Amino acid sequence: MSASHPRFDILGIGNAIVDVVAPVEESFITHHDLRKGAMTLIDADSAERLYAAMPPGIESSGGSVANSCAVAAQLGARVAYIGKVADDQLGNVFRHDIKAAGVHFPTPPLLGGAPTARCLISVTPDGQRTMNTFLGACVELGPDAIDAALVADCAITYLEGYLFDPPHAQAAFLRAAELAHKAGRRVALSLSDAFCVHRHREAFRALVRDHVDILFANETEITALYESNNWMDAADHVARDVGIAALTLGADGSMIIEGYTRISVPAHATTVVDTTGAGDAFAAGFLAAHTAHRRLSESAALGSLAAAYAIAQYGARPPVERLRRLITGL
Amino acid sequence: MSASHPRFDILGIGNAIVDVVAPVEESFITHHDLRKGAMTLIDADSAERLYAAMPPGIESSGGSVANSCAVAAQLGARVAYIGKVADDQLGNVFRHDIKAAGVHFPTPPLLGGAPTARCLISVTPDGQRTMNTFLGACVELGPDAIDAALVADCAITYLEGYLFDPPHAQAAFLRAAELAHKAGRRVALSLSDAFCVHRHREAFRALVRDHVDILFANETEITALYESNNWMDAADHVARDVGIAALTLGADGSMIIEGYTRISVPAHATTVVDTTGAGDAFAAGFLAAHTAHRRLSESAALGSLAAAYAIAQYGARPPVERLRRLITGL
Numbered sequence: 001m002s003a004s005h006p007r008f009d010i011l012g013i014g015n016a017i018v019d020v021v022a023p024v025e026e027s028f029i030t031h032h033d034l035r036k037g038a039m040t041l042i043d044a045d046s047a048e049r050l051y052a053a054m055p056p057g058i059e060s061s062g063g064s065v066a067n068s069c070a071v072a073a074q075l076g077a078r079v080a081y082i083g084k085v086a087d088d089q090l091g092n093v094f095r096h097d098i099k100a101a102g103v104h105f106p107t108p109p110l111l112g113g114a115p116t117a118r119c120l121i122s123v124t125p126d127g128q129r130t131m132n133t134f135l136g137a138c139v140e141l142g143p144d145a146i147d148a149a150l151v152a153d154c155a156i157t158y159l160e161g162y163l164f165d166p167p168h169a170q171a172a173f174l175r176a177a178e179l180a181h182k183a184g185r186r187v188a189l190s191l192s193d194a195f196c197v198h199r200h201r202e203a204f205r206a207l208v209r210d211h212v213d214i215l216f217a218n219e220t221e222i223t224a225l226y227e228s229n230n231w232m233d234a235a236d237h238v239a240r241d242v243g244i245a246a247l248t249l250g251a252d253g254s255m256i257i258e259g260y261t262r263i264s265v266p267a268h269a270t271t272v273v274d275t276t277g278a279g280d281a282f283a284a285g286f287l288a289a290h291t292a293h294r295r296l297s298e299s300a301a302l303g304s305l306a307a308a309y310a311i312a313q314y315g316a317r318p319p320v321e322r323l324r325r326l327i328t329g330l
Numbered sequence: 331m332s333a334s335h336p337r338f339d340i341l342g343i344g345n346a347i348v349d350v351v352a353p354v355e356e357s358f359i360t361h362h363d364l365r366k367g368a369m370t371l372i373d374a375d376s377a378e379r380l381y382a383a384m385p386p387g388i389e390s391s392g393g394s395v396a397n398s399c400a401v402a403a404q405l406g407a408r409v410a411y412i413g414k415v416a417d418d419q420l421g422n423v424f425r426h427d428i429k430a431a432g433v434h435f436p437t438p439p440l441l442g443g444a445p446t447a448r449c450l451i452s453v454t455p456d457g458q459r460t461m462n463t464f465l466g467a468c469v470e471l472g473p474d475a476i477d478a479a480l481v482a483d484c485a486i487t488y489l490e491g492y493l494f495d496p497p498h499a500q501a502a503f504l505r506a507a508e509l510a511h512k513a514g515r516r517v518a519l520s521l522s523d524a525f526c527v528h529r530h531r532e533a534f535r536a537l538v539r540d541h542v543d544i545l546f547a548n549e550t551e552i553t554a555l556y557e558s559n560n561w562m563d564a565a566d567h568v569a570r571d572v573g574i575a576a577l578t579l580g581a582d583g584s585m586i587i588e589g590y591t592r593i594s595v596p597a598h599a600t601t602v603v604d605t606t607g608a609g610d611a612f613a614a615g616f617l618a619a620h621t622a623h624r625r626l627s628e629s630a631a632l633g634s635l636a637a638a639y640a641i642a643q644y645g646a647r648p649p650v651e652r653l654r655r656l657i658t659g660l
Contacts (some may be wrong), residue, residue: 056400056427056647057387070386085432089419089445093350099388101351115419317386 006185008104009291011075011154013146013176014065015138015162015169016083016107017117018090021129021276021314024122029047029130034122039193040133041165042120047134050120059090062119062317064192065160067277067316070101070286070308077291080104080154082145082176086137090116101317107145110137123314127272135166142168143175151176152183155291156214158283161192161221164200175210186243188214190283192220198224208241214290215245215321216283222247235262246300248282253304256296265300268308277316281306336515338434339407339621341484343476343506344395345468345492345499346413346437347447348420351459351606351644352387354452364452369461369496369523372450377464380450386429389420390645391427392449394522395490397607397646399429400612401636407621410434412506413474416467420446431647437475440467454643457602465496472498474504478570481506482513485621486544488613491551492521494530507541516573518544520613521551528554538571544620545575546613552577565592576630578612583634586626595630598638607646611636 029036032053042050061070066081073079081098085091087109094116098105113254115138121129141163151157157180163169177187189212190195197204204225208215222245228234231247235257238245248286249322253267285306289299309318359366362383372380391400396411403409411428415421417439424446428435434523447466448480451459471493487510493499496532507517521527527534534555538545545568549561552575558564561577568575575587583597615636619629639648 051426054426054430056391056430057423058645059423061386093387093389096381096384100384100386315388 006079006153006155008154010072010079010287011157012065012069012073012081013330014160014324015063015117016066016085016094017063017119018094019060019062019119019121020057021121022054026124028122034130037128038195039133042132044134050132061094062316064162064280065158066098067280068284069103070098070317071281072288073102075288077288082107084110084137084141086110088115110140113129113140118277121276123274127275129274129276139166141172143171146172146176148179151179156186156188158188160190161196165274186213187211191217194220194224213243218248222288246286248279254300256300263297265304268304270312272311274314275311277310278307280316281310336412336483336485338484340402340409340617341487342395342399342411344413344490345447346395346415346424347390347393347449348424349390349449349451350387351451352384356454358452364460366460367458368525369463372462372464374464380462391424393491393644394610395488396428396609398614399433400410400428400647401611402618403432405618407618412437414440414467414471416440416446418445440470443467443470451606453604457605459604459606469496471502473501476502476506478509481509486516486518488518490520491526497626517541520545524550524554527551543573545572548578576616578609584630586630593627595634598634600638600642602641604644605641607640608637610646611640
């Protein structure tokens with residue numbers, strides 16, 4: 001099927017989560033036996049216990065691909081999002097924030113089930129974030145939430161690796177990828193987290209090889225996927241699997257891989273306050289520029305800029321006006 | 331009755347509110363006909379409409395006296411708080427945050443009634459905050475919420491002028507003041523907001539004259555109370571009404587008035603990001619030092635320092651560790 005001009009540039013599908021962010025000392029991580037820098041799934045009881053131990057926090061909308069969608073929309077992309085919140089106060093906050101960022105969000109709330117998902121984020125003085133997620137209503141996201149007409153009307157369907165954790169989302173994921181390709185569109189994936197990759201390595205490998213056109217990963221995620229000793233070996237591997245891979249390398253910037261081409265783009269110098277959302281913002285900048293037909297190097301540069309802004313503040317979604325000023329200044 | 335050594339330094343009583351803070355342009359204020367810099371009461375429907383128009387926000391615990399309590403506890407004071415939240419997600423956030431700040435919070439949640447109060451705070455580029463509050467569960471705070479034994483066990487009962495807005499809180503207010511004085515304790519009041527003073531001027535005048543030992547007010551609030559042309563006339567008036575008055579004068583610092591004594595304390599220079607909570611933090615620093623038997627000038631200096639930290643960031647409660655570092659550095 002030939003692809004007509006799509007209504008949206010990006011359709012994000014992911015776990016719809018509200019973040020609770022609080023600054024902690026290093027000792028908090030060891031005392032509560034948390035896996036530093038990673039995303040760990042916890043149940044409702046553990047979430048309650050950990051929250052009780054956390055210092056006063058700040059709540060804001062999160063979710064990896066949802067963050068990317070909000071930032072990409074503010075960068076001028078036309079964006080839609082599919083994700084499951086409950087019909088509760090935090091669900092209303094999530095819905096408000098993503099709509100206020102300019103994102104089309106058609107998924108109806110879950111009624112009478114688990115509450116809206118939350119991610120307890122402990123930020124240590126080094127700016128690292130340690131995430132503990134209670135998935136709540138996200139476990140109810142299944143293939144029936146994927147609107148075929150909407151997928152067909154989006155240039156890129158962007159999925160998060162975290163979707164492999166809730167039970168029905170993998171099926172939703174595959175359905176979205178198949179619908180996208182059937183409509184002549186492309187599929188992007190973020191590997192999300194090295195532990196998530198470990199949990200679902202074989203499924204991820206098959207998916208990346210068979211269904212993914214654009215892959216986002218950081219160093220630990222891409223080496224976890226291919227069980228490589230270093231990211232350069234993994235880079236050679238990924239070049240054979242996907243059309244475009246965007247590897248983020250922290251302070252070393254990013255490496256875009258397209259066949260035999262390697263494009264190295266530096267990171268933007270910034271003060272590290274909280275690395276929450278750095279990868280999400282990179283993907284947002286990259287996809288916003290890429291769907292606007294900018295070159296790969298320019299797309300990666302906008303990704304770096306957005307990531308730098310996310311890192312310099314608490315929380316995953318940089319303030320609207322600062323990002324807009326940033327774009328105007330480009 | 332002679333006062334024994336109290337268990338708590340400060341008992342705060344106020345409207346228990348969760349803030350929703352979002353940066354807006356100046357045009358947002360005029361377009362939505364908001365009263366810039368003031369606190370305006372709105373009903374549930376108006377709150378929903380205004381929230382729908384606001385950009386993506388950040389949620390955090392608020393409430394004027396609750397903010398003061400959280401900051402004072404982090405400054406080392408022993409603090410209790412009485413205020414009404416609902417048994418909902420935002421109520422849980424409020425309860426978590428104030429307890430995590432080290433504040434004793436015995437008030438049970440409201441069951442099956444209105445939701446937890448929220449304050450929609452629009453922050454313009456000049457750092458001014460414009461507040462629109464839906465009082466929700468706060469309207470159920472009445473005299474029965476005031477525990478006589480707890481009031482008797484607190485050196486200072488600290489009340490907010492905003493308590494004059496919900497219907498039963500004025501009675502709670504008077505009961506707390508009477509119980510405090512009967513137990514040989516003192517009563518502090520913040521006038522909160524000039525429009526709130528206009529709404530309840532006669533009741534405020536009588537209260538200040540008959541029941542208040544320590545009064546906090548800014549320039550517009552104190553001139554509104556006495557219908558004075560300038561704050562110096564109002565200062566002469568307030569000196570006859572209360573034992574100690576702490577007048578905050580923005581960038582001009584503060585003036586402490588005790589009988590014929592006037593102590594002028596400069597403001598701390600800082601970058602203005604968001605003035606939300608500046609007055610609350612000033613009262614926190616002042617009361618924490620004052621109940622630790624520091625001199626009035628030192629108490630005002632700690633108030634200025636805490637206010638500067640509140641102003642330099644979004645939201646009303648400065649981060650714990652920064653405040654602690656601040657104190658260590660004193």
